[in-house]
Amino acid sequence: MILEMKVPSPGESITEVEIAEWLVEDGDYVEKDQAIAEVDSDKATLELPAEESGTITLKAEVGDAVAVGEVVCLIDTDAKKPDGGGDAKPEEKKTAKKEEPPKKEAPKKEESKKETYASGTPSPAAKKILDEKGIEASSVSGTGRDGRITKDDAVKAVPSMGTPTGGSRGETRSKLSMLRRKVAERLVAAKNETAMLTTFNEVDMTPIFELRKQYKETFKEKHGVSLGFMSFFTKAVIRALQEYPAVNSMIDGKEMITYDFCDISIAVSGPKGLMVPVIRNAENLTFRGVEAEVKRLALRARDGEITVDEMTGGTFTISNGGVFGSMLSTPIINPPQSAILGMHNIVERPIVRDEAIAIAPVMYVALSYDHRIIDGKESVGFLVAVKEALESPEELLMDGDVKKALEL
Numbered sequence: 534m535i536l537e538m539k540v541p542s543p544g545e546s547i548t549e550v551e552i553a554e555w556l557v558e559d560g561d562y563v564e565k566d567q568a569i570a571e572v573d574s575d576k577a578t579l580e581l582p583a584e585e586s587g588t589i590t591l592k593a594e595v596g597d598a599v600a601v602g603e604v605v606c607l608i609d610t611d612a613k614k615p616d617g618g619g620d621a622k623p624e625e626k627k628t629a630k631k632e633e634p635p636k637k638e639a640p641k642k643e644e645s646k647k648e649t650y651a652s653g654t655p656s657p658a659a660k661k662i663l664d665e666k667g668i669e670a671s672s673v674s675g676t677g678r679d680g681r682i683t684k685d686d687a688v689k690a691v692p693s694m695g696t697p698t699g700g701s702r703g704e705t706r707s708k709l710s711m712l713r714r715k716v717a718e719r720l721v722a723a724k725n726e727t728a729m730l731t732t733f734n735e736v737d738m739t740p741i742f743e744l745r746k747q748y749k750e751t752f753k754e755k756h757g758v759s760l761g762f763m764s765f766f767t768k769a770v771i772r773a774l775q776e777y778p779a780v781n782s783m784i785d786g787k788e789m790i791t792y793d794f795c796d797i798s799i800a801v802s803g804p805k806g807l808m809v810p811v812i813r814n815a816e817n818l819t820f821r822g823v824e825a826e827v828k829r830l831a832l833r834a835r836d837g838e839i840t841v842d843e844m845t846g847g848t849f850t851i852s853n854g855g856v857f858g859s860m861l862s863t864p865i866i867n868p869p870q871s872a873i874l875g876m877h878n879i880v881e882r883p884i885v886r887d888e889a890i891a892i893a894p895v896m897y898v899a900l901s902y903d904h905r906i907i908d909g910k911e912s913v914g915f916l917v918a919v920k921e922a923l924e925s926p927e928e929l930l931m932d933g934d935v936k937k938a939l940e941l
Contacts, residue, residue, distance in 0.1 A: 534611055535609055536585050536609075537604045538604065539605070542601045543572075543574045543579055543601075543841050547841070548600060549574075549599060550573060550574045550579075550598070550599060550601070551574075552593050552597050553578060553595070553710060555595060560590070561588070561589055562587070562615055563583040564586050565584070565585050565586045566582045566583060567582065567583045568581065569581055569583050570605070570606075579840075585608050587608040587609045587612045588608070588609045589608050590606060590607040591605075592605055592607065593606070596708055654670070654681055654682065655673070655675075655681075656681060656684060659682045659683055660687075663682075663687050668690055672690070673686055674686070719868060723865050723866045723868045726868070727868070727871075727904075727905065729865070729903060730901070730902060730904050730912070731864075731900065731901045732899070732900050732913050733861070733900075734897075734898055734919075735896065735898070736897075736919075736923045736924060737884060737894075737895060737924050738879055738893070738894040738895065738923070739894060740924060740926055741765050741923060741926055742894055745760055748935065748939055752820075755940070756821045756824070756825070757825075758824040758825050759828075760820065760824065762876070764820045764823040764824045765923060765926055766919075766923070767812070767827075767851065769918075769922035769929075770795075770874060771795045771797070772929065773916075773918035774848075775795075775816070776915070776918050777914055779791070779871075779907050780849065780871065780907055781795065782907075783870055783906075784869070784903070789906050794848070795814070796811050796812065796814065796846050796849075797811065797812045797848075797849055798812075798844075798849065798850040798870070799827060799851055800851070800867075801830070801835075802834075803839070808839055809850060809867060811845070811846050812826050819940060848870060849870060850870055851874050851876065852864045852873060852874070852875050853875075853876040854875060854878075855876050855896065858878055859878060860877055860878055860897065861877055862899060863899060864899060866903060871907055872900060872915075874898065874900055875899040876896065880896075882894075898919065900912055900916045900919075
């Protein structure tokens with residue numbers, strides 16, 4: 534029996550996928566549920582498992598865009614598994630190539646260059662150029678009659694700062710994955726279709742540094758996850774979203790939708806590019822809950838196991854460019870959301886504290902927002918609320934009880 538394997542639907546609104554890689558070869562014997570291919574959708578990379586055991590015949594090539602429901606391979610379920618677990622490839626007829634007798638090379642004609650009194654002698658125009666640049670005529674090969682150095686020879690002999698001189702100038706061309714193309718389209722759309730502005734502020738991270746220094750070992754021993762910065766930022770963002778609900782909104786045609794829950798998208802870098810998994814109802818999570826969910830989603834993104842459902846939705850995004858060393862940036866809104874918070878690296882900087890100069894770990898933060906529904910007052914107020922919560926975490930994020938908040 535010949536089984537037609539069709540592309541399953543990876544999720545709503547996805548109509549086609551791209552064959553990223555075949556994990557088997559044409560004619561191989563495959564087992565049921567064995568991963569036979571990796572396919573890219575515009576949201577994630579997914580594995581395609583064999584529906585039955587048998588010999589496979591590929592019907593699409595790497596890089597092909599195939600519609601959902603289209604046949605990508607055939608499986609002959611009547612084929613028997615080869616002994617020793619080898620591939621059930623049909624025997625190839627070995628055809629011995631007739632050895633052709635070596636061709637006798639025609640004797641090379643010795644090229645002789647006729648030397649004359651003009652060989653290596655520059656023309657008047659060429660001599661002027663060589664003299665001006667201090668180049669010896671003997672170092673230039675002439676292409677004129679009887680080896681005479683022409684003006685063109687002299688010009689080419691003059692080194693130029695803009696002329697490549699022996700370095701590598703190769704280039705490679707590769708096709709963008711469907712995921713990367715979709716990300717590009719969405720980023721351009723976000724720039725073109727929103728009235729995007731960015732506001733900035735700085736955060737003194739000293740209080741969070743002190744809390745982590747005091748409790749991070751105990752926290753990790755009890756909960757099995759590290760007490761990182763992301764839980765503090767997520768908690769601060771949730772507090773600010775509840776105070777400024779317009780930032781937790783999006784435009785749908787002529788209507789504005791405001792959410793009473795906080796689904797926080799976390800931008801992480803995966804092997805296939807930028808992934809933005811979502812922490813659902815983050816407002817209900819504790820510090821331990823946020824850290825555990827961030828770790829789970831980051832590992833799944835890194836291992837290429839993240840699903841479309843885990844990246845669908847989200848009402849607000851947090852992007853941490855600081856892990857790559859970014860000091861300051863203007864993050865692009867993740868549509869259809871209306872705002873995104875950019876975190877950056879933490880650097881020891883001079884600040885004024887108690888009317889004196891002090892050195893403190895400082896992070897610059899940026900909020901990009903859609904000015905169509907978020908006014909300047911709300912955007913600035915939101916970022917100030919985030920700053921206040923991060924600089925007073927014990928009071929504003931932990932209700933004055935650190936051990937209770939950290940479940941210690």
